[in-house]
Amino acid sequence: MTKEKRQGDELSAIGKQTMAHAYSAMDYYFDNLKKTVASAPSGGTEFGEKVKACAEQNISAAQEFVRELSYANDIQDMLRIQMEFIARNANFHLVL
Numbered sequence: 001m002t003k004e005k006r007q008g009d010e011l012s013a014i015g016k017q018t019m020a021h022a023y024s025a026m027d028y029y030f031d032n033l034k035k036t037v038a039s040a041p042s043g044g045t046e047f048g049e050k051v052k053a054c055a056e057q058n059i060s061a062a063q064e065f066v067r068e069l070s071y072a073n074d075i076q077d078m079l080r081i082q083m084e085f086i087a088r089n090a091n092f093h094l095v096l
Contacts, residue, residue, distance in 0.1 A: 023067070030063040061089060 037055045042048030065085045072078040 019070075023070075026063070026066060030059060034059050058089075061085070 034056055037052060037059065040052065042052050065081070068081050068085075069078060072081055
C-alpha cells in the first residue's frame with residue numbers, strides 16, 4: 001500500500017468519524033428542542049395542545065430534512081430534497 005493510499009484511508013476514516021459526531025450533535029440538539037417544547041405549558045386548552053403537537057411535528061420534520069440534506073450529492077439533490085420538504089409541509093398545514 002502506498003503512502004498516499006494510507007493517508008487517503010486515514011482521512012476517509014476521520015471524515016466518517018467527524019460526520020458521526022455531527023449527526024450525534026444534531027440529534028442531541030433536536031431531541032432537547034423536542035423535550036423543551038413538550039415541557040412547555042399549553043394552558044390546558046385544546047388549542048394549546050394542538051400548537052404543541054404541531055411544533056413537535058415541525059421539529060421532527062426539520063430534523064429529517066437536515067439529515068436528508070446532509071446526504072445530497074449535488075445541487076440538484078439539494079433542490080429535490082428541499083422541494084419535497086416544502087411539499088410535505090404545505091400539505092400538512094393545509095390538513096390542519
